[in-house]
Amino acid sequence: MGVSKDKGQVDPYGMTNAIQVRGLTKRYGDVQAVKGIDLDIRQGEVFAILGPNGAGKSTTVEILEGYRKRDSGEVSVLGVDPARPTREWRSRIGIVLQTANDAAELSVRETVRHFADYYPNPRDPDEVIAAVGLTESANKRVRQLSGGQRRRVDVALGVLGRPELIFLDEPTTGFDPEARRQFWELIEGLAHDGSTIVLTTHYLDEAEALADRVAVIAGGTIVAEGEPGTLGGRATAKATVSWADGSVETDTPTKTVLELSRRFDGEVPGLTVARPTLEDIYLTLIEAPRD
Amino acid sequence: MTETATGSAPRTATTRALPSTLKLGLSRGAVETKMFFREKDAVIFTFAFPIIMLVLFGSIFAGSLEGTGVTVSQLYTAGLIGAGVMGAGFQNLGIGIAADRDDGTLKRLAGTPMPRSAYFIGKIVNVLVIAFLEVVILLAIGVLLYDLDLPSQVSSWVTFAWVFVLGVTAAALLGTAASSLPRSAKSAAAVISMPFVVLQFISGVFIPFTQMPEWLTNIASVFPLKWMCQGFRAVFLGDGGVTLELTKSYELDRVALVLAAWVVGGLVLCLTTFRWKGGRDG
Numbered sequence: 001m002g003v004s005k006d007k008g009q010v011d012p013y014g015m016t017n018a019i020q021v022r023g024l025t026k027r028y029g030d031v032q033a034v035k036g037i038d039l040d041i042r043q044g045e046v047f048a049i050l051g052p053n054g055a056g057k058s059t060t061v062e063i064l065e066g067y068r069k070r071d072s073g074e075v076s077v078l079g080v081d082p083a084r085p086t087r088e089w090r091s092r093i094g095i096v097l098q099t100a101n102d103a104a105e106l107s108v109r110e111t112v113r114h115f116a117d118y119y120p121n122p123r124d125p126d127e128v129i130a131a132v133g134l135t136e137s138a139n140k141r142v143r144q145l146s147g148g149q150r151r152r153v154d155v156a157l158g159v160l161g162r163p164e165l166i167f168l169d170e171p172t173t174g175f176d177p178e179a180r181r182q183f184w185e186l187i188e189g190l191a192h193d194g195s196t197i198v199l200t201t202h203y204l205d206e207a208e209a210l211a212d213r214v215a216v217i218a219g220g221t222i223v224a225e226g227e228p229g230t231l232g233g234r235a236t237a238k239a240t241v242s243w244a245d246g247s248v249e250t251d252t253p254t255k256t257v258l259e260l261s262r263r264f265d266g267e268v269p270g271l272t273v274a275r276p277t278l279e280d281i282y283l284t285l286i287e288a289p290r291d
Numbered sequence: 292m293t294e295t296a297t298g299s300a301p302r303t304a305t306t307r308a309l310p311s312t313l314k315l316g317l318s319r320g321a322v323e324t325k326m327f328f329r330e331k332d333a334v335i336f337t338f339a340f341p342i343i344m345l346v347l348f349g350s351i352f353a354g355s356l357e358g359t360g361v362t363v364s365q366l367y368t369a370g371l372i373g374a375g376v377m378g379a380g381f382q383n384l385g386i387g388i389a390a391d392r393d394d395g396t397l398k399r400l401a402g403t404p405m406p407r408s409a410y411f412i413g414k415i416v417n418v419l420v421i422a423f424l425e426v427v428i429l430l431a432i433g434v435l436l437y438d439l440d441l442p443s444q445v446s447s448w449v450t451f452a453w454v455f456v457l458g459v460t461a462a463a464l465l466g467t468a469a470s471s472l473p474r475s476a477k478s479a480a481a482v483i484s485m486p487f488v489v490l491q492f493i494s495g496v497f498i499p500f501t502q503m504p505e506w507l508t509n510i511a512s513v514f515p516l517k518w519m520c521q522g523f524r525a526v527f528l529g530d531g532g533v534t535l536e537l538t539k540s541y542e543l544d545r546v547a548l549v550l551a552a553w554v555v556g557g558l559v560l561c562l563t564t565f566r567w568k569g570g571r572d573g
Binding site for chain 2: 118
């Protein structure tokens with residue numbers, strides 16, 4: 001394929017897009033799962049796709065990964081139409097699956113070494129095992145690993161071929177908080193190496209910690225897109241000032257706090273000042289299309 | 292932006308060639324075989340059934356068949372070699388591939404640059420190893436316990452070789468096609484094993500054709516197991532046992548014809564029905 005050496009599509013502003021989607025649709029029987037999605041994911045960016053189950057999130061990502069055929073629309077992933085995946089294209093993307101429970105009878109090292117055979121220029125298997133923090137478990141059978149360790153194997157297999165683009169499908173589901181933090185550091189490391197990362201997640205704090213930009217999919221369309229800090233007018237929303245026996249929504253929280261401080265003559269009991277969290281914004285966004 | 296991304300993402304790979312399909316197929320075969328022998332349940336399930344049956348039936352029916360010089364145990368050895376080869380191909384792949392589809396193996400592989408044919412080469416290697424070991428074990432039991440004489444003529448071994456290769460191939464292709472039937476790995480053992488057990492009983496593995504109603508014989512004649520067993524009887528029972536056949540002949544030309552037809556039909560079935568996705572993947 002002549003386009004295979006392209007790095008991606010160049011948008012009108014001169015940015016290089018790893019992924020470009022225009023008017024994507026997909027129907028299952030009577031259900032229109034994806035109703036015309038446009039998406040630009042820039043090279044080197046960490047992009048999070050949020051949305052409730054059944055919103056069209058997984059369908060969209062699986063079309064981008066070349067697992068699923070679309071009904072209509074234009075899709076380019078690293079300059080290639082994923083409906084016609086080639087081995088060369090597959091060697092440039094890494095997919096970290098959500099539900100895999102395979103290769104349980106091989107050890108971690110055997111699994112990673114075997115998958116390294118598939119790629120033209122793989123990373124060193126032992127280095128990858130070390131990078132995902134599994135060196136001490138390298139000789140354990142995959143079957144014997146904990147859920148969190150298994151996800152680390154999945155990540156190891158996803159990054160083994162030095163992918164330019166990595167898909168992570170709900171990578172930290174079932175992790176304890178500490179394991180999640182460690183995992184975030186791993187993803188930040190990958191992003192730092194220049195890989196483009198597309199992440200789906202149910203955890204809003206995860207999207208906020210990792211993503212440069214976020215898209216919220218609900219009811220088969222993108223209902224909001226932007227940086228996590230400004231999504232859905234978050235930065236300009238009213239702040240809520242609460243104290244022991246009252247609360248008020250205001251555009252000028254500092255002034256309110258000063259007034260309260262005078263009223264209580266110093267410390268205000270139970271004082272908090274809060275902007276809407278990403279979760280608040282998200283819940284408002286996904287409510288709308290359901291009505 | 293473009294330059295930094297290109298510079299820091301290690302991208303010298305595109306110039307290097309992708310590994311060859313054959314090399315990856317053999318690599319899959321090694322891994323498949325390693326995984327198979329580590330899964331003790333599957334090993335016992337695949338190997339033990341024909342062996343237990345042979346020892347059991349060989350001990351119960353110890354007599355010889357009148358006018359042939361062939362003992363019942365020897366008859367069972369030949370028949371169970373057929374059943375063993377069929378099990379290694381049909382049952383092992385029917386259940387194994389259904390499990391691969393269920394546990395995410397197929398989905399993961401489909402997302403890598405591994406050529407899809409490498410997966411099937413790996414399964415073929417795996418089946419050949421299992422079938423070969425099974426035949427060796429059953430022959431050893433036949434020779435040691437039941438005075439089975441291994442054929443001395445080269446022509447018998449040539450017959451053995453083509454019956455084995457055609458039989459394994461047909462059984463493996465059928466197993467691959469059948470793996471799409473079970474809805475999950477849990478139901479696979481039942482969905483695949485039940486018809487296989489029935490097929491063994493009507494294909495002359497345990498009960499001689501001369502003692503079976505004609506309509507059952509006709510059904511069995513459609514499937515490859517009957518012909519595979521007939522081929523193996525020709526190899527291991529020789530001229531002494533030929534009078535036990537319904538047609539008083541081993542009909543080796545028909546054995547070749549039916550098995551070859553199943554190879555072609557099985558291949559068509561696989562190419563048209565194989566699913567890389569599991570039921571949960573929609």
